[in-house]
Amino acid sequence: MSISIRNISFGFTEKPLFKNMSLELGDESPVVILGASGCGKTTLLRLMAGLLHPEEGCIEIGEKASFVFQENRLLPWYTALENISLPIEGSLGKKEARDRAMYFLRRVSLEEKAGSYPDELSGGQGRRVAIARAFAYPSPLILMDEPFQSLDIPLRIRLMDMVSSLLTTEKRLAVAVTHDPREAVYLGRRILILGKGGIVFDQAVDLSPEDRAYGSSPHAGLEKKLLEVLYTIA
Incomplete structure (x- = not known):
């Protein structure tokens, strides 16, 4: 499963969310998209899902996606x-x-x-x-919009462990958005940061489960790096 985003623009205002943005996804899963409120994280997921359409450029997926919304949406x-x-x-x-x-x-x-x-x-x-x-x-693609928000830290960690376990056996491409750098480091195998107009940071994450743990030195080091990027684009 792969996603090819080619030269998309969306939101023709003085400050468009995305401007001529390109991105290829598929090698690492889960991909975690990090960014401040209003930067376009949820919009990008909706574009990937086909719920929205770019004003310029194209998104090639080829398969329908399953979606975990911010709310459970259980009937x-x-x-x-x-x-x-x-x-x-x-x-x-x-x-x-x-x-x-x-x-x-x-x-x-x-x-x-x-x-x-x-x-x-x-x-x-x-x-x-x-x-x-x-x-x-x-579906080979699972999109998750702030899937662990409003949960306490122990429960959040247990659910992230659960998702990681599911992805180990199910072999899906998962793309999750969050505003929490700790969550991004714990869960992500690739971390993207959205800024003005598109992607401003893109890094693969190759850490052991121990190094991903909250409080470990490698976790803290990468979290600090993410916070520095977020601060500079605020």
Whole structure:
């Protein structure tokens, strides 16, 4: 799976979000896009998903993407299992869709909550169902918009570990956006920073799990570097 973004421009104002921006994604996953509020992180994800279209240039993907939104967007009148299975019943059939939904509920350690409704789930459990739904959709591309926001640090780390584990076996291209440099270092195999008009920083991250851990010297060093870039473009 790869994404080719070629010379796109979007937002013809005095300060367009993207101006003649190009980007190739596909070698490292997950890719984490970092930047301040209003820099265009969510807009870029929506362009990749085809929910928005560039005013100039093109984006080549070739496959539909699954999306983890900032909100869980679980339908309250359906169970956790149904929230995952219903979107894929049309392409897989009811039985295969339910089997696939249950598989991903097990992967996120929520098999016992299959029959629970969204209002019976904690915030972290609801987030896990939303992530399981994205992985259950048979797409090679998963886009995640601030997937761990508003969660405490221990839960955030557990969910990032869960996503990393899923990507190890599922082999998807995942692109996540965040405003948190610590999160970017912990999760990302490639980190991009958006600034005025497009990408101002692009670095592959080859760290061991121990070196990615919050508080480790390598983590702190890369986090400091990211903060310096963010400060200069603020």
